[in-house]
Amino acid sequence: MKKDFLAITDWTTEEIQQTIELAKSLKARLRNRETFHPLQGKTLAMLFQKPSARTRVSFETAMYQLGGYTIFLSPIEVGLGKRESPADVARVLSRYNDGIVARLFEHHFIVELAEFASVPVINGLTDFNHPCQVLSDLMTIEEHLGRFQDFKIAYIGDGNNMVHSWLNAASRLSMTFHMAVPEGYDPDNDVLQLAQDAGKSEIQIFRDPKKAVEHADIIYTDVWASMGQEKEAEKRKKVFKNYQVNDEILKHAGSQVKVMHCLPAHRGDEITDHVMDGPHSIVFDEAENRMHLQKAILFRLMQDQ
Ligand code: CP
Ligand code: NVA
Secondary structure, three states: OOOOEOOHHHOOHHHHHHHHHHHHHHHHHHHOOOOOOOOOOOEEEEEEOOOOOHHHHHHHHHHHHOOOEEEEEOHHHHOEOOOEOHHHHHHHHHHHOOEEEEEOOOHHHHHHHHHHOOOOEEEOOOOOOOHHHHHHHHHHHHHHHOOOOOOEEEEEOOOOHHHHHHHHHHOOOOOEEEEEOOOOOOOOHHHHHHHHHHOOOEEEEEOOHHHHOOOOOEEEEOOOOOOOOHHHHHHHHHHOOOOOEOHHHHHHHOOOOEEEEOOOOOEOOOEOHHHHOOOOEOHHHHHHHHHHHHHHHHHHHHOOO
8 A cells, every 4th residue: 555644643653763764874875875776767756836945856866866766847837726636636647656745835735636646645845734854853853862752842933834743743752842932823723732632742832932942952943934925924024023043042042952944044034144054053964864864755655666
């Protein structure tokens, strides 16, 4: 049976752990310049409705390094939900390709793609979540802290798609997940409830970022206005102005803290240059690991296709 990756909660704790281990070994193989082509002859369709640097380039490079090939489809080609239904697109791409990565606005479209595709569907971000980012962030955390569980992460900013994937992770792995989110910008209540009910993690919403970051191992942030929310950007700048990751916030966390950002960053808004380019920042290790981790996802899901 084909397996999809639409959310962190699609996978068990063991599967998450195995994928991180596999990603680490693939990273080591690449460093040793070993050729590894388990996906030779396989193709991956990449259906993108939104812009992307990391997700597109990391998947394309990952697939190439595994011996496979990618076909990039911009909204102009496919017109998902307008020119053609997600169900029909899924059926057609499954006749050509061995896997599909999709970056979409509406989450229900990726669920529909997965339902009707006979090949694995991987979520490259929707308005609702971004599982590939958080899974690779867990790998980065493991590299820097020596563990991918039992750490404290403080997220500062919007209760958006990144937070939903972090909450999903917190329902599979044990962590302290403290969010500092302005009133009115909390994450989806069902996702929050699910993570709390799983009983693995200690999860709290704060309004004061200084309180949220106390003793944090990781401070994590993201843009204040996500892709698709451009019209709200000016309003959000005012709402979020006290939710900036800067030197003052870092002081409240302690000298051990590492800073992460999924990128792209709006420097001077949610994060200062000084923090982003400073000694606590691990944002470019984080960006690099997208590729290694996604190689592990592609290998797991597509090797038997
Ligand atoms: N972090 C991330 O997904 O980056 P892109 O939007 O550039 O793909
Ligand atoms: N929340 C951001 C994440 C970008 C990787 C967005 O959806 O634009």
